[in-house]
Amino acid sequence: xxxxxxxxxxxxxxxxxxxxxxxxxxxxxxxxxxxxxxxxxxxxxxxxxxxxxxxxxxxxxxxxxxxxxxxxxxxxxxxxxxxxxxxxxxxxxxxxxxxxxxxxxxxxxxxxxxxxxxxxxxxxxxxxxxxxxxxxxxxxxxxxxxxxxxxxxxxxxxxxxxxxxxxxxxxxxxxxxxxxxxxxxxxxxxxxxxxxxxxxxxxxxxxxxxxxxxxxxxxxxxxxxxxxxxxxxxxxxxxxxxxxxxxxxxxxxxxxxxxxxxxxxxxxxxxxxxxxxxxxxxxxxxxxxxxxxxxxxxxxxxxxxxxxxxxxxxxxxxxxxxxxxxxxxxxxxxxx
Amino acid sequence: xxxxxxxxxxxxxxxxxxxxxxxxxxxxxxxxxxxxxxxxxxxxxxxxxxxxxxxxxxxxxxxxxxxxxxxxxxxxxxxxxxxxxxxxxxxxxxxxxxxxxxxxxxxxxxxxxxxxxxxxxxxxxxxxxxxxxxxxxxxxxxxxxxxxxxxxxxxxxxxxxxxxxxxxxxxxxxxxxxxxxxxxxxxxxxxxxxxxxxxxxxxxxxxxxxxxxxxxxxxxxxxxxxxxxxxxxxxxxxxxxxxxxxxxxxxxxxxxxxxxxxxxxxxxxxxxxxxxxxxxxxxxxxxxxxxxxxxxxxxxxxxxxxxxxxxxxxxxxxxxxxxxxxxxxxxxxxxxxxxxxxxxxxxxxxxxxxxxxxxxxxxxxxxxxxxx
Numbered sequence: 254x255x256x257x258x259x260x261x262x263x264x265x266x267x268x269x270x271x272x273x274x275x276x277x278x279x280x281x282x283x284x285x286x287x288x289x290x291x292x293x294x295x296x297x298x299x300x301x302x303x304x305x306x307x308x309x310x311x312x313x314x315x316x317x318x319x320x321x322x323x324x325x326x327x328x329x330x331x332x333x334x335x336x337x338x339x340x341x342x343x344x345x346x347x348x349x350x351x352x353x354x355x356x357x358x359x360x361x362x363x364x365x366x367x368x369x370x371x372x373x374x375x376x377x378x379x380x381x382x383x384x385x386x387x388x389x390x391x392x393x394x395x396x397x398x399x400x401x402x403x404x405x406x407x408x409x410x411x412x413x414x415x416x417x418x419x420x421x422x423x424x425x426x427x428x429x430x431x432x433x434x435x436x437x438x439x440x441x442x443x444x445x446x447x448x449x450x451x452x453x454x455x456x457x458x459x460x461x462x463x464x465x466x467x468x469x470x471x472x473x474x475x476x477x478x479x480x481x482x483x484x485x486x487x488x489x490x491x492x493x494x495x496x497x498x499x500x501x502x503x504x505x506x507x508x509x510x511x512x513x514x515x516x517x518x519x520x521x522x523x524x525x526x527x528x529x530x531x532x533x534x535x536x537x538x539x540x541x542x543x544x545x546x547x548x549x550x551x552x553x554x555x556x557x558x559x560x561x562x563x564x565x566x567x568x569x570x571x572x573x574x575x576x577x578x579x580x581x582x583x584x585x586x587x588x589x
Numbered sequence: 590x591x592x593x594x595x596x597x598x599x600x601x602x603x604x605x606x607x608x609x610x611x612x613x614x615x616x617x618x619x620x621x622x623x624x625x626x627x628x629x630x631x632x633x634x635x636x637x638x639x640x641x642x643x644x645x646x647x648x649x650x651x652x653x654x655x656x657x658x659x660x661x662x663x664x665x666x667x668x669x670x671x672x673x674x675x676x677x678x679x680x681x682x683x684x685x686x687x688x689x690x691x692x693x694x695x696x697x698x699x700x701x702x703x704x705x706x707x708x709x710x711x712x713x714x715x716x717x718x719x720x721x722x723x724x725x726x727x728x729x730x731x732x733x734x735x736x737x738x739x740x741x742x743x744x745x746x747x748x749x750x751x752x753x754x755x756x757x758x759x760x761x762x763x764x765x766x767x768x769x770x771x772x773x774x775x776x777x778x779x780x781x782x783x784x785x786x787x788x789x790x791x792x793x794x795x796x797x798x799x800x801x802x803x804x805x806x807x808x809x810x811x812x813x814x815x816x817x818x819x820x821x822x823x824x825x826x827x828x829x830x831x832x833x834x835x836x837x838x839x840x841x842x843x844x845x846x847x848x849x850x851x852x853x854x855x856x857x858x859x860x861x862x863x864x865x866x867x868x869x870x871x872x873x874x875x876x877x878x879x880x881x882x883x884x885x886x887x888x889x890x891x892x893x894x895x896x897x898x899x900x901x902x903x904x905x906x907x908x909x910x911x912x913x914x915x916x917x918x919x920x921x922x923x924x925x926x927x928x929x930x931x932x933x934x935x936x937x938x939x940x941x942x943x944x945x946x947x948x949x950x951x952x953x954x955x956x957x958x959x960x961x
Contacts, residue, residue: 309757309854310752310757310758310853310854311854312759312852313758313759316757316758341748341854342854434906436906437906437907438907461903462905462906463900463903463906464906464909466855466858467855468852468855469759469848469850469852470844470845470847470848470850470852470855470856471855473847473848474653474657474847474896474897474900475900477653478650478653478897478900478901479900481649481650481653481901482631482632482900482901482903496759496850496852499848499850500848503847503848507644507648507772508641508648509641509642509643509644509648510643526761
């Protein structure tokens with residue numbers, strides 16, 4: 254029983270593998286074929302097919318980012334974008350979408366990974382099929398630039414370092430602070446921690462670093478307990494996204510303290526909701542993590558298909574907002 | 590599992606303590622007390638409740654705990670009834686998201702912060718939750734689909750529906766009366782907990798004072814025999830899933846009212862797991878049949894306490910799932926009949942001074958103390 258089942262499984266894997274290889278070969282041929290047509294005949298109105306392996310609804314930032322990508326890769330710009338959001342942030346569904354794009358023989362794939370690890374084998378398959386892959390936002394681990402064409406993202410380390418610099422200037426004699434981070438293991442979380450930890454002055458005391466799963470509700474619940482555990486003796490919160498910062502502000506208000514005065518809250522992302530809260534004085538510092546880089550992505554995809562060399566790491570410039578006035582000024586033109 | 594619902598008449602002359610000790614959820618109570626003691630060791634003022642000078646409300650860790658346990662309590666009670674009929678409801682988390690999405694979207698469009706808007710939003714959310722529950726009930730009872738598959742479908746579809754309702758956005762709204770549901774206090778007690786308590790009481794009275802509880806149990810114990818005895822399973826099954834849907838809707842309202850934002854991909858995420866755990870910890874068997882609402886309420890309190898304790902003890906976030914799992918595994922092991930029998934047998938062997946204790950059968954020693 255056991256052995257037959259095993260033999261059958263091996264056979265199934267072998268057949269699937271053979272099919273995959275032949276499919277990859279087919280798509281490789283067709284992929285390069287259409288690449289040529291896209292390169293030479295973009296004036297003929299032929300569309301370049303681009304598969305977008307996306308994260309899907311997650312928060313204000315993600316919505317803005319994916320909307321921007323979808324708007325940029327429009328038919329008017331000569332692209333046919335196939336949007337494949339992950340099912341509830343599950344990496345497996347992303348890998349499935351990625352492989353089916355390879356099998357379909359799209360001209361290029363853009364990928365916003367939910368998790369950093371586990372992409373090596375599918376990226377190699379895309380490489381064999383000669384499909385350029387552009388990583389958006391989240392990178393891969395271990396970071397092997399030979400596996401992808403380019404990685405376009407704002408610099409997480411730099412952004413959280415700028416937040417830490419602001420904190421250093423605000424509290425010259427140090428402060429007790431709490432970090433509200435995303436789910437452990439994500440490269441964003443690691444990078445945002447890295448930038449913060451390497452820049453924050455030694456006279457600051459980290460009371461706690463807890464995950465609140467990017468969620469307002471979790472952050473409120475976590476931070477109200479942290480406040481109680483420390484008798485409200487917390488001067489600074491570093492929330493790694495806007496939603497968690499807003500949750501922390503609610504917990505501060507609930508405790509009868511004033512956010513912005515008693516507890517200063519730093520957030521990263523710069524969504525409209527956060528800027529409104531900054532304008533109202535409920536947050537103290539918002540570092541933007543610029544989601545609008547569709548145009549950059551278009552340039553990279555076009556260059557890659559034309560066979561030009563592309564920079565493997567492109568940093569999207571981001572700004573910071575450190576006062577209600579700055580937030581009020583930026584709000585009317587805020588797209589997300 | 591053992592008797593949880595009907596107290597035998599003889600128990601009147603036993604002490605109250607004796608009755609409690611023989612409940613299946615005794616280990617949940619022990620664990621709850623233990624967690625509170627651990628918190629107390631870390632901070633002797635943990636259980637202190639004081640009036641906050643700025644807001645005028647009672648504040649303290651206990652109050653936070655009651656508040657956090659309310660949503661879990663709601664879904665756990667619904668889940669208990671479903672599990673008692675040999676079913677399972679995996680859709681509660683998604684129904685929470687739908688209910689939250691409906692109420693937030695309604696209020697953000699209605700615009701005014703009146704009590705009427707809040708009530709209408711809550712009513713609409715509960716109606717849609719009841720509808721989702723009814724779909725589960727009809728598919729399980731009339732069509733005869735497996736409860737696991739049926740509610741798995743509603744679980745996936747529900748979260749999709751929530752995303753459709755808010756167009757993928759995390760919708761926020763401003764409405765003071767609605768916010769009060771989760772953040773306000775009545776006589777110093779959090780409103781959520783009062784509402785949750787009242788709802789649990791209503792469900793308990795309705796189920797236990799009528800024959801409904803017995804019918805639910807009989808369906809869970811032996812559906813065929815129940816039908817032979819003249820119990821119509823269809824109506825009962827549908828109402829059980831509808832109740833579970835409504836209670837999940839209430840939990841969703843609690844959950845979004847606390848921050849006045851629905852996070853479509855996070856509200857109620859993995860809540861079904863918390864609910865099932867609360868039910869199991871409370872001593873209700875997943876095989877259906879006898880159930881204990883009190884046990885599930887205690888289970889919900891335990892889950893909330895566990896979540897809060899993890900933060901209070903500053904357990905690093907990488908280790909929290911493992912810590913939670915470890916505590917729950919220990920409780921389940923302590924409750925397991927087989928493990929308890931094993932301990933009892935070893936104790937009987939280790940005590941040769943009392944040969945009159947009879948054969949070391951697993952059922953012989955009825956004492957509930959643990960050697961560990």
